[in-house]
Amino acid sequence: MANDFFDRATISVRAGKGGNGAATFRREKFIPRGGPNGGDGGRGGHVYLVADPELNTLLHFSFERKFAAEAGGHGHKNKMYGAYGADLEVRVPPGTVVRTTIDGVTYEVDLALPGQRLLAARGGKGGLGNVHFTTSTRQAPRIAEYGEPGQDLMIELELKLIADVGLVGFPNAGKSTLLSVISAAQPKIANYPFTTLQPNLGMATVGDYDRFVVADIPGLIEGAHAGVGLGHDFLRHIERTRVIIHVVDAAGVDGRDPLDDFHQINAELRQYRPELADRPQVVALNKLDLPEAQENLERLRRDLPVERADLIPIAAATREGVDLLMRRVAERLRELPTAARPPADDTLPVLEWGLPEVDPNDFAIEREGEHWRVRGVKIERLVAMTNFDQPESVDRVQRVLDAAGISDALLKAGLQEGDTVLVGAQEMLWSDAERFT
Incomplete structure (x- = not known):
């Protein structure tokens, strides 16, 4: 993956x-x-x-x-x-x-x-x-x-990308559906395990100012902390997130108990890295549009060790409760101190493109259509900085061309009376009597 x-x-x-x-x-x-x-x-x-x-x-x-x-x-x-x-x-x-x-x-x-x-x-x-x-x-x-x-x-x-929010939960809990309704992401959605084989990303927008990256990461199964299934790949990405949306299939459509699902996912997180299970979680009790979820709702509210404000019943397929969920996630992100992010180090050396060292006096002459092109760091800079409305400036360019050997090289290459020579963006006309004009 x-x-x-x-x-x-x-x-x-x-x-x-x-x-x-x-x-x-x-x-x-x-x-x-x-x-x-x-x-x-x-x-x-x-x-x-x-x-x-x-x-x-x-x-x-x-x-x-x-x-x-x-x-x-x-x-x-x-x-x-x-x-x-x-x-x-x-x-x-x-x-x-x-x-x-x-x-x-x-x-x-x-x-x-x-x-x-x-x-x-x-x-x-x-x-x-x-x-x-x-x-x-x-x-x-x-x-x-x-x-x-x-x-x-x-x-x-x-x-x-390093996602702000990670979606965790068992396969088929509804993470991909939730991502598709809170962002422009278009993950593949189907009713079989491990629909998501590669993390999907979406940009969620809440209100006028809150924007954050949400990652739908492959479903976690028992033994993930030890590398079972897609475990290590999943957990490495969750490690980067600041807030977790724990999506629980409240209807238990695969025959599992939603309460057991919640505790098993957190056990896997804790065994992989203890602080992951302590990361802020907002629990989305999904599939509220199904009768089984309605029946389980009161029990889950009572038995899940989660603050009531962080326990949000939703139906991702119909968007019921999704707006409330996203507002709560935005609130939790705002509560986190920005100092938790790596501080900038302004003592690091300034990087450059790594261009090869070139002798500024070197030049090359090539044919460009009906014209001649002169390339070279020094001559191109000189011509770009020359005010050709000043006769003395034009004389200076001519002297540099002669002293650098460029005029002789052009003549040896076949330059003729009336030919145009290009240097950078400047066009110059060769005259045997007046040289360049």
């Missing part, structure tokens, strides 16, 4: 763009030719995924799927730097497996521990102001960089 529960979501994350550098000059009385004083732009905000122990489902991503960090501030005159963009934290439940694809390669990170953080998207660098471009021959550079774009990624989330 599969032991893993999964919930899935796909989100997009975009880190903040870096702020633009400033191309400004000193303008002071009696100093008619003040030098450049443009400040740098601020870094764009990073996007982090953070494992939050207060979460146990990816449900909130059905309402919000796009996340963007703040852009960096632009540089100003007087060498004033732009502000850093605020980082953004996107919270996910512990146990979330995170995947993304970058340059055709899929990367995976498991946020298994509360407090773990993944740097999911890196903010762009701030553009340099014109103070950085002064040379002995260029005293008044009219050039400044745009901020670097932040990373923009599609991320798949896959969660190993």
Whole structure:
């Protein structure tokens, strides 16, 4: 039997763009030719995924799927730097497996521990102001960089669910039917033992605010604590739940005594792990729509060692009493201290995607349709941060292309007059006279 529960979501994350550098000059009385004083732009905000122990489902991503960090501030005159963009934290439940694809390669990170953080998207660098471009021959550079774009990624989330509420009871007690009426889950339902061979999960909603995960786990039989039947598989999952709904077949349709069923299930829980039998239980006396259940009801109310508020007669097939049952379960969940959940550890190192180390000066040239494509970390970043409306910035790109050997490599590959060269999102036209324009 599969032991893993999964919930899935796909989100997009975009880190903040870096702020633009400033191309400004000193303008002071009696100093008619003040030098450049443009400040740098601020870094764009990073996007982090953070494992939050207060979460146990990816449900909130059905309402919000796009996340963007703040852009960096632009540089100003007087060498004033732009502000850093605020980082953004996107919270996910512990146990979330995170995947993304970058340059055709899929990367995976498991946020298994509360407090773990993944740097999911890196903010762009701030553009340099014109103070950085002064040379002995260029005293008044009219050039400044745009901020670097932040990373923009599609991320798949896959969660190993930990249910808040577990349904326990003998086979055919009505657990699957109950799950089907309190949630959108569609478990197979039939009148024979072990209909549920694999746990089914559903998200139950009570009122406007209470939502919790309910697991219908295979029926428990005598000897389960020792591994009989599906015992160990069942009990490992019950171990994670905070509240138990103990579903009892009050009609005894399989010829068993409902009172004996109740005590036997709790005996199995106690023998496997003593604290399980002491976990908060709400007892659902099911099949109230049958005459036999009506006949047993008074005896069960009298003899079951359960507080009256936690003893709820229901008929799952007709929904009678189900709303009352779910309200009581929600109350019991609210009574539990949140401190019982594992605390977050903010001393854990920040995780990253594990991208291979690449020499930023490396480049590659390939044919892309009728155009040429240049790939490389340094050249793509330079072009993305270049303001092509500034002639000095265009000259700078040309100098870098020549110095890096990219121009010569393009010519050797067959670049011709009038060909288009693509670098990142920028298109440049090759001219033998003016080189790139």
